Amino acid sequence: MPNREFQGYVNVSQIMDQSMFTLRANLASTKIKAALKLAMSVALPKPGACATAGACTLAWMSPDELLIIAPSAEAQKLYSSLDTALSGLHVLLEDVSDARAKFILTGAHVREVLAKLAPMDTHPAQFPVGSFNRTRFAQVAGAVFMEKDDMISLICFRSVQDYVFALFSAAAAHGSEVFQ
Amino acid sequence: MLILNCPYCGRDKDETELAAGGEAHLTRFGPGSSDQDFEGYLFGRANPKGLHFERWRCAAGCGKWFHAARCTATLEVFGTYKAQTLEPPRVIKDAITAKRPGWSWRNFS
Numbered sequence: 001m002p003n004r005e006f007q008g009y010v011n012v013s014q015i016m017d018q019s020m021f022t023l024r025a026n027l028a029s030t031k032i033k034a035a036l037k038l039a040m041s042v043a044l045p046k047p048g049a050c051a052t053a054g055a056c057t058l059a060w061m062s063p064d065e066l067l068i069i070a071p072s073a074e075a076q077k078l079y080s081s082l083d084t085a086l087s088g089l090h091v092l093l094e095d096v097s098d099a100r101a102k103f104i105l106t107g108a109h110v111r112e113v114l115a116k117l118a119p120m121d122t123h124p125a126q127f128p129v130g131s132f133n134r135t136r137f138a139q140v141a142g143a144v145f146m147e148k149d150d151m152i153s154l155i156c157f158r159s160v161q162d163y164v165f166a167l168f169s170a171a172a173a174h175g176s177e178v179f180q
Numbered sequence: 181m182l183i184l185n186c187p188y189c190g191r192d193k194d195e196t197e198l199a200a201g202g203e204a205h206l207t208r209f210g211p212g213s214s215d216q217d218f219e220g221y222l223f224g225r226a227n228p229k230g231l232h233f234e235r236w237r238c239a240a241g242c243g244k245w246f247h248a249a250r251c252t253a254t255l256e257v258f259g260t261y262k263a264q265t266l267e268p269p270r271v272i273k274d275a276i277t278a279k280r281p282g283w284s285w286r287n288f289s
Contacts, residue, residue: 062242119194
């Protein structure tokens, strides 16, 4: 499927060449922290935040779960280095690339478009750049990563990607601005 | 609208992002227990007008179960706390005492 895009007062586009891994482990363990540092040379993200290492992103999903997002070109190498670094530890590392879809919102009013669909506080004071939050988009579960002031990444399950794309396209359409 | 703060992910969660799990601090009576205890464990639930302790799941969020102390009549939330405990922590009890002096709920007060 080609990258699809919607042009409105905020632009919505789907990013296809992304791989995602789920890591379930005791994130408080020093061994796990050291292994991740070794494999990705990045410290663990704080709760409700993301850590970035080059083109890869580590998102804090829950006290025992991380989502690792990487460009597909680097994914195989990253997976094997993680697998090696974590071997022998009590963890679950799973490639979930085909289970999830990723979208990007860009534009000055991204926070407003998000606020239309997710029951969360999108004010910069509550959700600064670098924040990550799992929530819902209208009817379906999803996650939000505030990458820049004018750019938000969205993650949802692939089975609902058409719904999420249509949802955000409608919310971002010209003429649907809340504040003129 | 009820908004609870999830003690695991630290986010304020809207009621629509949460799943209600009923009464908190139940004692499980399983195999070998008396019929009366088992029945009470399965079906005996408090339904107070006022202070209540409940289980909630951060469903569209981190996925963890937590406990909340709130008033069913006014929807006032006294606090939320992690589920790995047999009774409400001191801070929660103090917060309730400040608003509802002399409160009691099942065995707690």
